[in-house]
Amino acid sequence: MSGSTLPIVKVRMPPADRLMPRLAEVLYSGMLAEGEYVYEFERRFAEHFGLPNVLGFSSGTGALHVALLSCGIRAGDEVITTSMTAEPTNTTVLQVGATPIFADVSPDDGNLDPAAVESSITPRTRAILVVHYAGYPAPVAALREIADRHGIALIEDCAHALGARYADQAIGTFGDAAIFSFQAIKHMTTVDGGALVLRDPERMREARKLRWFGLEKGVPRTAVDITQAGFKYNMTNVAGLIGLLQLDDIDEAIGRHKANGRFFDDELATTPGLSVVPISPESMPSYWIYTLLSDDSDDVERILAGIGVAASKLHRPNHLHSVFAPYRRSMPGLETFYRRLVHIPCGWWIGDDDRANIVHALRRG
Ligand SMILES: Cc1ncc(COP(=O)(O)O)c(C=O)c1O
Structure with missing residues (x-):
């Protein structure tokens, strides 16, 4: 890499x-x-x-x-x-x-x-x-x-x-x-x-x-x-x-997102401290960005930064913006998800070596 x-x-x-x-x-x-x-x-x-x-x-x-x-x-x-x-x-x-x-x-x-x-x-x-x-x-x-x-x-x-x-x-x-x-x-x-x-x-x-x-x-x-x-x-x-x-060549590009996503699903599911999104039998994601969940998402960002890979939450839940303040409600599921969320790259630009290095770094901790 x-x-x-x-x-x-x-x-x-x-x-x-x-x-x-x-x-x-x-x-x-x-x-x-x-x-x-x-x-x-x-x-x-x-x-x-x-x-x-x-x-x-x-x-x-x-x-x-x-x-x-x-x-x-x-x-x-x-x-x-x-x-x-x-x-x-x-x-x-x-x-x-x-x-x-x-x-x-x-x-x-x-x-x-x-x-x-x-x-x-x-x-x-x-x-x-x-x-x-x-x-x-x-x-x-x-x-x-x-x-x-x-x-x-x-x-x-x-x-x-x-x-x-x-x-x-x-x-x-x-x-x-x-x-x-x-x-x-x-x-x-x-x-x-x-x-x-x-x-x-x-x-x-x-x-x-x-x-x-x-x-x-x-x-x-x-x-x-x-x-x-x-x-x-x-x-x-x-x-x-x-x-x-x-x-x-869109099928090739999306195919690579999917292959990388499935690779992470398999390789990271059993890594201590991390969870992956459970994929139901009906669901075929196209993995625009990979969703990883961790009780210490900052640590995941730090580990990946150490090998030159960006990771972040990427989005801000919309209700946190002032313009949506009047519509705020209790959302415990969202709170848990967002606290644990860290997106990692899995797109067409991530090669076999890149994804193996990402898994290796996250397993090593
Ligand atoms: C979930 C979601 N909805 C809608 C949009 C709006 O798309 P666009 O940027 O093409 O206007 C975006 C992209 O920014 C998005 O991520």
């Missing part, structure tokens, strides 16, 4: 000789904004990951904003959500004027606990917003069942979980809506970008309009009529092309 630090997250770009000629083609095509590259990307992304009805966005955050609106979430509604996530999961809930209700998570994997979700339902609940935290699938079949029984929407935030599966079904196919993020350091990137997945094809027309000011594409600009104010959330052809090139 080299002396430089192995990061927890890393940008993956196609090699310059593959990327640059294609990029020049788009940059000088005179067609920079949303166009054929975006539509081709939407088709191939949907096909590749077995997802229905995909729309490209300028970010996962924009996609999540429109997902909430597409599911009918409005000011005053309650959305049951998780605090153990990146902030955009919940800033978008505030953005539509809804109230985030933080349900507790499992201390084992940081994902929403269905029992805690169920007991948080009130007459004002309109949706469950679930995150597959760090790439480990949440118990999404149980959440789907709760949503159906209460007549509320299920929205999946799959920003960490591209390529993960649950009960042999692609993550992103359980919700009424789902989103993915192609921000710089995710499994795949379009520099910045996202995808919205809608279960109901009938909702696509409105979502397309919300993506672009409320305007309908294809109707002459002098005749088009905005009936609901939309946003500037469209994906560009430049991003679409980068996404298409990333799809060429």
